[in-house]
Amino acid sequence: MDIFGKIKEKLTNEFIDIxxxxxxxxxxxxxxxxxxxxxxxxxxxxxxxxxxxxxFVNEGQLADVFTPGTYDLTTQNLPILTTLKGWKYGFNSPFKAEVYFVNTHLFTDEKWGTKNPITLSDDRFGLVEIRAFGTYAFKISDAGKFIVDIVSTDSNFTNFEINEHLKSLIATRFTDTVGEANLPIELYAANTSELSETCREVMKPEFLSVGISLEKFYIENVSMPEDLKKEIFEYSRIDKLDLDKLTKFKTAKAIEAAAKNEGGTAGAGMGMGMGFVLAQQMGGMMTGAPQANIQMGNQQQAGSFPPPMPASVQYFYAVNGTQQGPVSFEQLQALFAGRTINRDSLVWKQGMTSWTALKEVEELKSFLGGSTPPPLPTE
Known part of the structure; x- marks a missing residue:
């Protein structure tokens, strides 16, 4: 390039007007x-x-900040830079200063997730592990602070560069928040909206400390090991069942198991005994009041109406050191048949002075077998 070209380039590049x-x-x-x-x-x-x-940054020091608009760069519009440069009475020559443009629009759909499982303590399931992931949205709320604290001298700073820092911050604060929430483990997945808002409020101050505003924070999923899921589902089902329904369910299962063992006399006897109990229970559920009234009327006409039934005796029993009941004689028999209780299980009824092993209670000895029913009456 000749001397005239160099002079022309220097003059062209000497000043920047826009x-x-x-x-x-x-x-x-x-x-x-x-x-x-x-x-x-x-x-x-x-x-x-x-x-x-x-x-505007002057030798590493934050100077002036401009919001959207068009400005003439003079000492009036650059008061801080003027002070830093020592321009007491204005200036007419060009000046040097680093100028950074910061995007202040909303950056959306940023991903976050826990790199490692989070260990929590649950009253029923002990120590459990969960993972979580979701999205968040942010924008720059204090451009000057963001440039000084985060960008520094980077000439082109992207959201990829800040995301690693933000994701680490989110994972740490999420772990602290869920640990302090102390929710039952099954409620974390069911309360993601409330938990998301709580986490956002906890994280906002730390984002603002570097000039960033956390606008949105979403927990899309909270996952846990499959075996823990099965335990929670099973616990939920049992928690919704009352004792009577649970007893009937176990009795039906025991009958099904006994029916498969047709070659064993003990299994057949157990099946017959439990079938008798279940038939009584199912008959009571399926027979409606109108049908019962018709039968009672027929019995009265035939002169064979039985006397009133005595009051049903209610029994309490112990399982794993915990009191259960009360249940009827038939229900207790079904529990014994389904192996929920055994001959050594403690039982109690009104009138007994203390808890007694089932095998020692006279009317319950029939559960143990060896009794033969009387012959059927002949017509």
């Missing part, structure tokens, strides 16, 4: 205005578009 940044990307958070060997002319125009903030 300071602006057109963002053609969707992931840039901060961009440093490039001006290789250039100076900004006194009176140059600064154009800050919507969704942007312009930050």
């Amino acid at each position: 300071v602006e940044w057109l963002d053609y990307t969707d992931d840039t958070i901060a961009h440093r205005f490039e001006r290789y060997q250039n100076e900004i002319k006194n009176g140059a125009k600064l154009i800050v578009r919507e969704g942007q903030t312009a930050v």
Whole structure:
């Protein structure tokens, strides 16, 4: 290049009259205005578009910050930079300063997740492990603080660079929040909305400390090991069942198991005994009041109506050191047949002075077998 070309390039690049940044990307958070060997002319125009903030930095010190608009760069519009430069009476020569444009629009659909399982303590299931993932949205709320604390001298700062830091912060605060929530383990997946809002409120101050506003935070899923899921589902089902229904369910299962063992006399006897109990229970459920009234009327007409039934005796029993009941004689028999209780299980009824082993209670000895029913009456 000849001497005239160099002079022309120097004159062309000597001053910059317009300071602006057109963002053609969707992931840039901060961009440093490039001006290789250039100076900004006194009176140059600064154009800050919507969704942007312009930050002037002088030798590592934060100077002036401009929101959207068009400005003439003079001592009146650069009061802090003027003070830092020592321009007491204005200036007419070009000046040097680093200019950063910061995107202030909302960055959405950012992903987060726990890298390792979170260990929690549950009253019923002991120590359990969960994982979680979701999305969040943020924007730059204090461009000056963000440039000084995060961007520093990076000429083109993207959301990829800040996301690793933010995801680590989110995972740490999420772990603290769920640990302090002390919810039953099955409620974490059922209360993601409430938990998401709580986590956002906890994290907001730390985001703001570096000039970032956490606008949205969502927990999309809380997962746990499959064996823990099965335990929770089983516990939930049992918790919804009352004792009577549970007894009938176990009795039906025992009958089904006994029916498969047709070759064993003991199994056949157990099946017959439990079948008798279940037939009584099912008959009581399926027979409606109108049908019962018809039968009673027929018996009265035939002169064979039995006397009133005595009051049913109610029994209490112990399982794993915990009192259960009360249940009727038939229900207790079904519990014995289904092996929920055994001959050594403690039982008690009104009139007994203390808990007694089932095998020692006279009317319950029939559960143990060896009794033969009387012959059927002949017509």
